[in-house]
Amino acid sequence: MSAQSFCRRLLLVLCCCSSASWGADVLMAFGEKIPPYCFPESDSGIELEVIGEALALRGHRLKPRYYPLARVPLAFRHGEVDAAMTDLGQDLTDQGGHYGEPAVIYQNVLVTLRNRQLNLQRPEDLKGLSVVAFQGAAKRYPEWLGATQAAGLYFEQNNQELQVLGLNKGRYDVVLSDRSIYHYFEQLLSRTALFKAKAVDMHSFTEEDPQNYRPVFRDAQVRDDFNAGLQQLKKSGRYQQIYDSYLKP
Template identity: 50%
Template sequence: MKKNQILILTLILFSLSLKADEVSVAFGEKLPPFVMPELNSGIEVDIVREALAVKGHVLKAVYMPMARIPIAFKNHKVDVVMMDVGVDMDLLGGYYGNPPVLYDNVFITLRKKKIVIKRPEDLIGLRINSFIGAQKRYPLWLGKLSADHYIEKNDQSSQPMLLSLDRFDVILCDRNIFKYYSIESQKKSRFKNFEVEEHSFVTVNPQDYRPVFYNKKIRDDFNLGLKSLTKSGRIKAIYDSYLKKI
């Protein structure tokens, strides 16, 4: 009887050790191809899911407006937030991890127009379509632009189409988001194929895209998983799966 009890206890402990930890992670509401709540996937979501899984953790993705992310972390509503949205999470007991993705915002123009953008003054007089909040983020470049030449939209899906139809001279967008929507736009009859020129104007700072964890061990497990995915080439494969041309 005693042996049976020991065996049962051993089996229970073994089964508990196999049970993965569920980790709730707050992502922004919607930003294809990085975050796609309707599919519970996206480049960023998939990388985080697989990085956590390396050490047996299971992702529970929570999607919310960016403004709510630091509040959710402060109130312990989630275990992890993707990006601190400008709030110092060290003060809230957070542990910063390595960024799973980087957002690289660039100016995009039609190559045939031969537009040169090397300084803020080069944007004066050009019709520019950007994302919400860009003017506040890049005041040196966008702060002096007039409202009749500059517009910000939350939905960036139409940017490739608008550029191809010459509705705007310049699009400000993350290069991978623009590439994704360009691929999607090719399915529409009004879309005109075009070559673009990318104009880098700021240096990407990885510090801006670091996730924050309440649990130091889970942070370490995530960093280890991320390193493993990078070394194996899996991260590139995830990017390619969303950005393959038709």
């Protein structure tokens, strides 16, 4: 084989290898019913737009798939998707996962009705109180929710609109939710004549670890491309624009 022929074949192989990641369709698992981060009916929301635009800056196309939140890491484990928005505390490295930088950081708080005058500063303060949270919360915050779960007073609800309704009607004592998600559903329900929002207190109970919100990818190159695109979004100001478009009045 001539040197020229060898170089041509080598170039062809390199091009084929690089095209496997460049311009890829990225099938990614997202949780359903978590506005303003994900709106399945329109493939929009803060998290979808941030991840989608970060990937697009490197030529990739986001293809979202929606699951009950607890099934998101399972979809990755079972090979149904190429990526997942979160691992819900399950290390997916041994499943071929490559972790990216967090696209968003949820600000989870404990929400109570103000007229109850509850002061929640320690896990012990939840004793005797019923708590409803998003799926997977008990695994993420065992030190706070373990005793409540053992006492049979802990519940998980995928539809977080029902969490807001339940607290407002006194069916639960405490809701564990992201600030923005709670406010979104409260505002949505307030547009109906049947719902009158009661004043609430939001108790910060832990410092959020950004590592809890890292997306995971099966392809390391796609992960690297996402990280690079995410940094570009932040430097350009587009990242904040996406947030503002959903959260500012």
